[in-house]
Amino acid sequence: MKKLLDKLKDIRTNSCKAVFIALLLTGSAIFAQKIKKNEPLVIAEQGSFAVGGTIIQNEGTFDPYKPTPSGQTFRGDHAYVFYQVPEKAHKYPLIMWHGIGQFSKTFETTPDGGEGYQNIFLRRKFSVYLIDQPRRGNAGRSTAAAIINPIPDEQQWFDTFRIGVWPKYFEGVQFAKDTATLNQYFRSMVPNIGPIDIKVNTDAVSALFNKIGPAILLTHSHSGGMGWLTAIKNQNVKAIVSYEPGSGFLFPEGEVPAPIASSAGPLEASAVPMKDFMELTKIPIVIYYGDNIPEKPSDNPGADGWRARLAMARLWRDAVNKKGGDVTVVHLPEAGLKGNTHFPFSDLNNIQVADLMSGWLKEKGLDK
Template sequence: MYVHYRVPVAVTHKLPIIMVHGSGLTGMSWETTPDGREGWATYFTRHGFKVYVVDFPGRGRAGFNVTPINQAKFTQDVSGQPSLSRTGLESAWIAFRMGPSDFVPFPGVQAPEATATGLNEEIAEQFSAQGVPNGESTLDPVSSVTVPASIDALLDKIGPSILMVHSQAGTFADNAVAGRPGLVKMMIHVESNCGALSAAAIAAYKQVPNVLYIHGDNVVGNPASTGQPRLTLCTAAQTAINAAGGRATLNRNRF
C-alpha cells in the first residue's frame, strides 16, 4: 500500500484522518476536484489535521502484480490471466448520479462535470482521467485479504485515527473496525459499499465512539446507479449499530 501523508505546521486536532478511495479510483480522488478546486485532503490539513491518503494494493502508486500477466504472455495460456476493468465516463456519469442516462443531467446538479444541458467536456475529461484499472485483481492473496491487512498495518504505525472511506472501501473499513479495536476512533462512510453486518461486526462498531454515514442526492428513483441499494444497506447498518447501543448517524447531503 502507498500512503501520502500531510502534516500541518500547527496540528490542532489530536486524531489523524486516513482517507481510503473507492473502486476504479486512487488517492487522487481526495486531493483535488476535476475542475481544480481543493480536495478534502488539503482542506483537512489546512484545518489542523494530519492526513494520510491511501492508494491501496493493486491501485495507483501502490502498483499491481504483473506476474500473472507475464505468465500468460510467456506460456501463451490466458486462462489464468486476471481481468483488469476500468469504469468509463458513461458508466461513471450514472454511478455518480450526475444524471439518469448518458450525459443527461439531473435538474440542479452541482457536479462540475455537468451543466444544465449536459456534459462539460473539459472538466469531464479531467474527471475521467482520475479513473484507473482495478489492478487488485492481480493480487495474491486477493484484495479482501491484502487491503484490510494494509490498513491494519497503517493503524498500527500511526495509532488511533479517524478512518474515512468511499464506496468499495466500505467493506475494508468493517474489517479495520473489527481487526483493530480501539484504534478506529471515528468511522466515516462516504457513500460506502455497506454490507450486511454480522453480530460480531455490530459489536465491533459499538466500540467506535462515532460512526457517520454520508449520502448525496438523486438517489430515489434512479435504479441505474448504486445509490439506492447502498443507502438502504447503510441505513440498516446504522439502525443495527444504534440498536446495539452504539452511536451511528446518517446524513443526506447535497454535494
C-alpha cells in the first residue's frame, strides 16, 4: 500500500509540476528545487482547544470516598478545533467546517495521500482552523444520549458524493480509482453522537468566531446552511466560501421559493426575518459545485439531489444580490474544472480548485 501511495503522490506531484511550469514559463533557477519536493511548512504557532458547549450539573453532593453521579458535572456540546498559524500569516484566518458524516480530516490528507486544504492554505499564508462540530469526532462529548449502529452505507455515499454510480466511477472523475484510496475515503467518516442540533452547532462555531475575531468561514455540504446561520449570529464572519451547500438556504419571510422536486426528495428552503436575511447581504460569499450534476431530472437519487441544490443556490444568489448582496455561484465545469466530486477541495485537482478560491479571495481583498 505504501508503494501505491507513493506512486499516487508522484502523479499528484506531476500535476503540480504542470502548474509550476505554467507559473515559471520564463525559466528560473529555483524550478528544479520547487518540483522536487514540497517546501517545509513554517508554523509560528499550533494547538487545539474546545470552544462553546454547555454543562449538565447533577443535584446532590459528590462524595470522593463513595463516588456516584450525584453532585457531578458533565461538559459537552463544544466544538473541537485544531489550528495552525504560519509565519507572516494573512490578516484573516480560514475556519474550515466539514460536512455530513465527516470531521476535520476532510481538509487534511486527501484519500489518495495528497495535501488537502489545511496544508495548501497554510502554504498560501492563511492561518487554518479545523473544526470538529459538536457531537462529532474529537468533539464527541454530547449532552444528548445516542444509539449508534454500524449500518453498511458506503455504496450509497459513493453515489451521493458523486464519485460514480456504484460500482462504476464517473469517466474522468477527479478521484483515484485504487482500493487504498477508497479505503481511506470511507474511513474518513464518523457517526453523530446524539442528534445533529443546528443551534448547538452554530452556537459553538459562533463562540469560535468570538474567540478568534474576524475570519473567513469555509463550509462544506451540510455545514453550508449552518454557515449562513453563523454569519447571521456573528459579525466576525467576514466572508463565506461554501463548497456544495446541501440544505438550509435562507430566504426572507414571505419570499421563500417553492420546494424543488428531485428523486432524492423535495428540497425545501427556510424562512428568516428580513433583518437576519440582510446580514447575508453584508459579506462576500462564493459557492462552488462540482461536476456530474444532471442537467435534467434523473432517477438516480444520489446525483439528482445536487441538481436541486445547485438550482436552489442560484435562486438564493439572486435573492441575496437583489437586496444588495455579493453572492457568486460557480459551477466548476463552467470554470473549466471537470470531474469534481462532492469534495472538490480533496479531489485530485484540488490545487486548481484552491487556485480558483484564491483568485476570489484576492478579488475581494481577503488575502492581505
